[in-house]
Amino acid sequence: MHASSAEHLSEYGSAVVEFDDVTKVYDDGTVGLENATTNIRRGEFVFLVGPTGCGKSTFIRVLMKEFEATRGHIFIAGRDITRLKPDRVPFLRRNIGAVFQDFKLLPNRTVYDNVAYSLLVTGASRSEIREKVPHILRLVGLSTKLHNYPDQLSGGEQQRVSVARAFVNHPPLLICDEPTGNLDPETSLGIMQLIYRINRTGTTVIVATHDQGMVDRMRRRVIELRDGHIVRDEQAAGYTSEFSAVDAQ
Amino acid sequence: MNFRFFMSEAIRTLRRNSAPSFAALMTVMITTIVLGVFIPVTDATTGAANEIRGRLLVDVYLKDDATQAELTALRRKLEQNPDVKTVEYISKDEAKASLKGALKDAAETLGKENPLPASYRVTPRDPAEVGKIVDALESIENGKTTYVSPAIDDVKNREDETDKILSITGGVKYAMWGLAILLVLTSTLLVGNTIRLSIYARRREVEVMRMVGATAWFIRWPFVIEGVFVGAAGGVIAILLLLIAKQTIVDPLSESFALFAAPETIGFLPLAILLLVSAMGISAAGSGFTLRRFLKL
Numbered sequence: 293m294h295a296s297s298a299e300h301l302s303e304y305g306s307a308v309v310e311f312d313d314v315t316k317v318y319d320d321g322t323v324g325l326e327n328a329t330t331n332i333r334r335g336e337f338v339f340l341v342g343p344t345g346c347g348k349s350t351f352i353r354v355l356m357k358e359f360e361a362t363r364g365h366i367f368i369a370g371r372d373i374t375r376l377k378p379d380r381v382p383f384l385r386r387n388i389g390a391v392f393q394d395f396k397l398l399p400n401r402t403v404y405d406n407v408a409y410s411l412l413v414t415g416a417s418r419s420e421i422r423e424k425v426p427h428i429l430r431l432v433g434l435s436t437k438l439h440n441y442p443d444q445l446s447g448g449e450q451q452r453v454s455v456a457r458a459f460v461n462h463p464p465l466l467i468c469d470e471p472t473g474n475l476d477p478e479t480s481l482g483i484m485q486l487i488y489r490i491n492r493t494g495t496t497v498i499v500a501t502h503d504q505g506m507v508d509r510m511r512r513r514v515i516e517l518r519d520g521h522i523v524r525d526e527q528a529a530g531y532t533s534e535f536s537a538v539d540a541q
Numbered sequence: 542m543n544f545r546f547f548m549s550e551a552i553r554t555l556r557r558n559s560a561p562s563f564a565a566l567m568t569v570m571i572t573t574i575v576l577g578v579f580i581p582v583t584d585a586t587t588g589a590a591n592e593i594r595g596r597l598l599v600d601v602y603l604k605d606d607a608t609q610a611e612l613t614a615l616r617r618k619l620e621q622n623p624d625v626k627t628v629e630y631i632s633k634d635e636a637k638a639s640l641k642g643a644l645k646d647a648a649e650t651l652g653k654e655n656p657l658p659a660s661y662r663v664t665p666r667d668p669a670e671v672g673k674i675v676d677a678l679e680s681i682e683n684g685k686t687t688y689v690s691p692a693i694d695d696v697k698n699r700e701d702e703t704d705k706i707l708s709i710t711g712g713v714k715y716a717m718w719g720l721a722i723l724l725v726l727t728s729t730l731l732v733g734n735t736i737r738l739s740i741y742a743r744r745r746e747v748e749v750m751r752m753v754g755a756t757a758w759f760i761r762w763p764f765v766i767e768g769v770f771v772g773a774a775g776g777v778i779a780i781l782l783l784l785i786a787k788q789t790i791v792d793p794l795s796e797s798f799a800l801f802a803a804p805e806t807i808g809f810l811p812l813a814i815l816l817l818v819s820a821m822g823i824s825a826a827g828s829g830f831t832l833r834r835f836l837k838l
């Protein structure tokens with residue numbers, strides 16, 4: 293294992309995600325991320341912000357090992373994923389829930405089947421699926437729409453399905469890339485409250501977003517990127533009343 | 542459980558992707574039919590050609606008045622030629638007897654007469670060397686042929702005709718091989734293209750599967766099954782059509798014409814198995830290549 297990771301672990305407690313001087317240069321020479329070093333601890337809620345093209349999605353995609361980092365090391369729960377063998381990558385991803393701006397739902401399958409599908413393709417048994425799917429759909433508030441197809445749902449409802457799919461296995465890490473990018477402010481708030489609730493169960497959450505209003509409102513840790521560099525990493529203190537209200541619900 | 546999932550996914554894509562799947566199935570079928578006709582036909586022509594080659598002999602006809610000494614000397618000469626495998630003496634009586642066997646009427650008109658000469662039947666070690674054996678026996682000057690032994694009346698071989706037969710069957714064989722290879726390539730490409738289209742049709746599923754952590758093989762299986770299905774279905778239909786053709790056309794013909802039955806050809810069952818294996822091999826190659834190239838996991 294990498295020498296410095298043990299240090300960081302002891303320094304920060306249990307780091308779930310650790311970037312150690314990570315650089316990603318795309319094939320065409322574009323720098324997506326440069327010398328990024330940071331630590332995210334268990335149970336944290338972290339916003340990833342910055343102007344378009346600053347490297348937020350790159351950060352998330354190297355973390356999901358969609359492609360390799362050019363330089364540096366990334367640790368998840370203390371394991372160097374840059375050294376992971378390709379055939380182990382699927383098992384890494386089973387521990388990371390992912391939510392995207394465009395929902396990535398299968399249009400010709402119902403809400404129920406969309407969530408069941410992700411369990412099925414990772415080898416879950418039928419009884420497991422029958423037990424987990426209705427439960428998670430109730431949690432995200434969609435128990436009345438089990439048999440609707442995605443195009444029969446509003447954008448917010450579709451994003452709830454995708455959150456349900458990401459969280460159905462209760463992964464320790466939830467990553468969201470612009471989860472509210474396609475949604476109006478009111479609906480966005482609902483989705484953020486849902487993600488926040490998931491965070492409150494102990495799940496570490498990383499949210500990349502453009503929504504400055506939401507970031508200000510929620511007062512969480514913010515990592516700001518600019519041209520691939522981490523230019524700000526601030527821990528906001530205290531809860532807003534709005535989200536305390538969510539807690540109380 | 543997983544098998545059920547793979548099958549239902551494969552059927553789902555086959556349905557969504559039915560036109561290219563059907564086209565690929567048809568090409569595999571046509572290729573299999575062509576192979577199914579081609580394999581026994583080459584088998585038979587190769588058999589026939591080998592038979593002709595095996596019959597390449599040099600007949601050295603002997604003068605009726607040759608002395609025993611001349612005959613012994615000639616025989617020794619022939620046997621010492623390194624190109625010669627065997628030398629067989631055929632007496633006048635034997636010549637007439639074999640004529641009787643082949644052409645009864647002609648032999649009968651001869652009555653007690655026997656104009657047929659005795660001969661040495663020379664079998665070459667290598668059919669291609671027939672010419673050398675003949676050259677060693679005769680020399681031609683000013684259009685006049687002289688023989689190495691006074692006992693020789695004439696030397697004959699059927700090289701010219703057999704050469705022609707061999708080169709024609711060879712040409713047909715190469716043309717058919719070319720056609721078969723072309724068809725195999727075409728169907729491999731078409732199966733590959735079908736799989737590429739289903740990868741495209743299922744790109745969202747593939748994306749989701751990757752995202753939630755399905756293993757590479759889990760993602761590949763439905764495509765592999767689809768490819769195998771196209772190959773197997775094309776192969777089975779082709780074999781059924783060939784079986785029908787065999788029973789309605791070839792078999793009745795071979796009863797009335799001995800020609801069809803004569804050469805030893807491959808039996809239908811081994812042929813069917815060979816064809817099915819080829820059809821599935823073609824689709825496995827096509828889909829394997831495409832998955833490697835277009836399904837980045």
Ligand SMILES: Nc1ncnc2c1ncn2[C@@H]1O[C@H](COP(=O)(O)OP(=O)(O)OP(=O)(O)O)[C@@H](O)[C@H]1O
Nearest residue numbers: 318320322323324343344345346347348349350351
């Ligand atoms: N596949 C790629 N090939 C080449 N360059 C890329 C690729 N993906 C992203 N980039 C470049 O890398 C840089 C960072 O992109 P990234 O997608 O991480 O930005 P982002 O912060 O997510 O932007 P946005 O807020 O618009 O989503 C940009 O300059 C982008 O053009």
Ligand SMILES: [Mg+2]
Nearest residue numbers: 348349350469
């Ligand atoms: Mg982005």
